[in-house]
Amino acid sequence: MKEFSLEDHAAADMTILIVDDHWVVRESLKQVARSLSEKFILKEASNFAEALRILEGDSSVGLLLVDLVMPGFQEFEGVQLLRRRYPSVPIVVISVHEDPNHVMEAIRHGVIGYIPKSASAEEIKRALMRVLAGEVAFPRNIIARGFDEDPSPSPASVNGGERNPKLTLLTQREMEIMMRLGRGTALFDIADELEISRQTVRVHLGNAMKKLGISTREAAIHFATEHVKELGTLTAEASEAI
Incomplete structure (x- = not known):
């Protein structure tokens, strides 16, 4: 760092x-x-x-x-x-x-x-x-x-495949960033993991927040934490589709 x-x-x-x-x-x-x-x-x-x-x-x-x-x-x-x-x-x-x-x-x-x-x-x-x-x-x-120890399914599987519709508005990169944010990763480390600049991370995060109707970083963290498993599933599916 x-x-x-x-x-x-x-x-x-x-x-x-x-x-x-x-x-x-x-x-x-x-x-x-x-x-x-x-x-x-x-x-x-x-x-x-x-x-x-x-x-x-x-x-x-x-x-x-x-x-x-x-x-x-x-x-x-x-x-x-x-x-x-x-x-x-x-x-x-x-x-x-x-x-x-x-x-x-x-x-x-x-x-x-x-x-x-x-x-x-x-x-x-x-x-x-x-x-x-x-x-x-x-x-x-x-x-x-906690993720290793918790075998519970994602909200999508619990709800019969239903997912939060707002998540479908996100690009793959935005989902990757939100998923990491939900796992407690700082923007510094997200940038390093994705091999992009911190400014690029901030831009993607800002775009994701606008799409999700979120106005503060704290609210973004809260949303990402609540939907982290769903974000992980969507990110994996998007990667497989490439």
């Missing part, structure tokens, strides 16, 4: 709120954030109520790093509340959970990143680099394990 630089970057002097009930975790995350930029304004909270007070009093918070398991926080209900009250603040989940279902549920609730607490400082740094650059950051190894 290209070397990240915060020079002239919109996120250079942003406020990051770190919410975790363990001070060691908060300190570790602050160290990683400082390694990216000394200009970051770092705030912290040890519980959900404290985090809400900070968010209510500080409109400059541009990124929220939040643990799913802590006092006063009901996991995804808490994420829903944050998304509803502060829809413009991106959320990255920090969690001890490393099962695919947890990661996929987080994606469905609109988070832009998921960092396991077992991640190394370098892995956390790479994840933050991606979200600060406007990408998503999900543990692809965990998500891939």
Whole structure:
């Protein structure tokens, strides 16, 4: 991945709120954030109520790093509340959970990143680099394990062959990109896997979003996650037809 630089970057002097009930975790995350930029304004909270007070009093918070398991926080209900009250603040989940279902549920609730607490400082740094650059950051190894373990059929086969009609509007390339997005792949990596430029990926994604009636990246991720198996089936069929 290209070397990240915060020079002239919109996120250079942003406020990051770190919410975790363990001070060691908060300190570790602050160290990683400082390694990216000394200009970051770092705030912290040890519980959900404290985090809400900070968010209510500080409109400059541009990124929220939040643990799913802590006092006063009901996991995804808490994420829903944050998304509803502060829809413009991106959320990255920090969690001890490393099962695919947890990661996929987080994606469905609109988070832009998921960092396991077992991640190394370098892995956390790479994840933050991606979200600060406007990408998503999900543990692809965990998500891939979920696809390997889950033998359930795609929605098309469950519904007697019916597929979401909107998906038929997509080109093969758009389906390939949406499928990878649904599996938690960042645009950086999608470009590498498909051997095309990142700008080309963004153009295809933008076209797909227009066809699907989607206006935000978060909504695109949610849609792709919900239809990832269907997208995989359609992509495979399109490849076989060539």
